Amino acid sequence: MDQFAVKVFVRLRPSVLDPAGEATKSASIKLGAEGIKSLRIGKMIEVKIEGNGENEVREKIDLLCDRLFANTVIEDYEYSLEKL
């Protein structure tokens, strides 16, 4: 069995309004930060997972992302994977 560290990034789709991102952008500008064109908030999920090789682990992570971590009606996901 190999062990992998996976980082999953879940983001609202570009077409979906992100009010929390808008509010944070507004606060960033009030802080004096200049030049912010866009600010959107997502989430990152860290998973440690065992499996027989990278392909099998990718299959598991794909299922988790598609069915649980993200709601693909409003969110996109991507992930990076590192063998431990």
Add this chain to the structure above:
Amino acid sequence: MVNFTVGVVVFPGSNCDRDVSWALEGCLDIRTKYLWHESSDLSDVDAIVLPGGFSYGDYLRCGAIARFSPLINALDDFVKSGKRVLGICNGFQILTESGFLPGALTANKNLNFICDDVELDIISSKGGWFNNGSEKQTIKLPIAHGEGRYHCDSDTLKKLVDNELIALRYKNNPNGSSFDIAGITNEKGNVLGLMPHPERACDETIGGTDGLFTLKSLILK
């Protein structure tokens, strides 16, 4: 109301289950039974309400964890048999997360938790959930949500419109929902999800009775 029992689902974090039961039993004389989310035996209920609240603390996304409960897994056959399912607020979020209804519900546009009475236009008679046969085309119901902004893509919206699946629209959109949508049904009409709370509008002493018709229609075949 003899021989008809409405199952009221209780998730960890549900908080409108007792209100729904009170409205059905106390105002409409319809028998109810609480169904714990780990139960998958739906054989002795004739209709089901998924009440409002914060199932599983709304962790990850509203309704996302509830979707994997044994009860929701058993709901597929129940819905296919034509029996009626009403999802209110968090119940609506669970119905979209689990694919019984299209679209998704996400954070209100202004990020506020909105607790207010809203005016709603009755759009579709699908499923007979609303009394839109008479002169009354507008009803007033309370809302109480932080994540009630209905979102769907343009293809889904077209399908909702073409198939008359939009049940309710806000007169003054409070949360940024696509097309002012407050409630939708499935194609068969036996599943309704809505953000407003009909169970909180079942007695004049607490502000109105516009929710009675929807709860009463649970007993329709």
